[in-house]
Amino acid sequence: MLRIVTDGSVDMPDGWAAEYQIDVLPLYVRFGERNFIPGVNMTSAEFYDMVRKTGKIPNTSLPSPGDVARFYRKIARKGDEILSIHLGSKLSGTYSIVQMAAKEMQQEFDISTFDSGAGSAALAYMCREARLLSREGFSMQAILARLEEIRQRLIVVLTVDNLEFARLSGRVNALQTALSSILKIKPIIVLQNGLLQMSEKVRTRQAAIERVIEYAREHFDAQAIYLSVVHAVDPGAAQAIIDRAKKVLNFKELIVMELSIPVAAHLGPGTVGLVAYPVERSIV
Numbered sequence: 001m002l003r004i005v006t007d008g009s010v011d012m013p014d015g016w017a018a019e020y021q022i023d024v025l026p027l028y029v030r031f032g033e034r035n036f037i038p039g040v041n042m043t044s045a046e047f048y049d050m051v052r053k054t055g056k057i058p059n060t061s062l063p064s065p066g067d068v069a070r071f072y073r074k075i076a077r078k079g080d081e082i083l084s085i086h087l088g089s090k091l092s093g094t095y096s097i098v099q100m101a102a103k104e105m106q107q108e109f110d111i112s113t114f115d116s117g118a119g120s121a122a123l124a125y126m127c128r129e130a131r132l133l134s135r136e137g138f139s140m141q142a143i144l145a146r147l148e149e150i151r152q153r154l155i156v157v158l159t160v161d162n163l164e165f166a167r168l169s170g171r172v173n174a175l176q177t178a179l180s181s182i183l184k185i186k187p188i189i190v191l192q193n194g195l196l197q198m199s200e201k202v203r204t205r206q207a208a209i210e211r212v213i214e215y216a217r218e219h220f221d222a223q224a225i226y227l228s229v230v231h232a233v234d235p236g237a238a239q240a241i242i243d244r245a246k247k248v249l250n251f252k253e254l255i256v257m258e259l260s261i262p263v264a265a266h267l268g269p270g271t272v273g274l275v276a277y278p279v280e281r282s283i284v
Contacts (some may be wrong), residue, residue, distance in 0.1 A: 085126050
């Protein structure tokens, strides 16, 4: 049997893990001497509250190769094949750890690893695509080719409400944060070559939301897409994007997800945006 594994940076609708048989390797965040598992013993609201009180962004505690190996042994049986799809290697060290574990376990399981180049809902979509293709009888080579196709055509575009969390995490300096606050600048952040980059700035929250949608329209025009609207404890902003998307984007499916803590920690509450890729696939 094919076991599909991803990590705790995934944003996945309720029920997908069971329906598509996806196993999630936990990622931890560390505040002082305490480790937390987002979504298990820490909510997003609790996380942001702790950051505000301490003035610090916690460290993400990466699993060790041994942790990954134990996880594989827990979810797989002898003879199983494992496909491990993870948070982009330029965003986290998780993928390199998984690669080490897979190499050490090559005598036990046939393990294929894939660098998503992204995170959040992109991981959920990739895992689902892999499962559906496996159920259709496609080979691992064909599945990996489809995942590569998604990675190449995927877009992630976000806007943040303010840059305070980015300043705390070291993503921007204090002067940039102060100037952006004074000028009420709303950055537009896009995924480029596996990194989240500030691509442009607009002057209002409404303009930022409009630009997020326009960015997607420029990329896909009338193509049918899978669309996920993602947000960090800001369902109102997510709904504004949904309302606009219904008018200008041709989506086959829309899911709404709260950003996982490992992804949202450096961007902060009020972050909102979308993840999308074309429905059409070259594998038939």
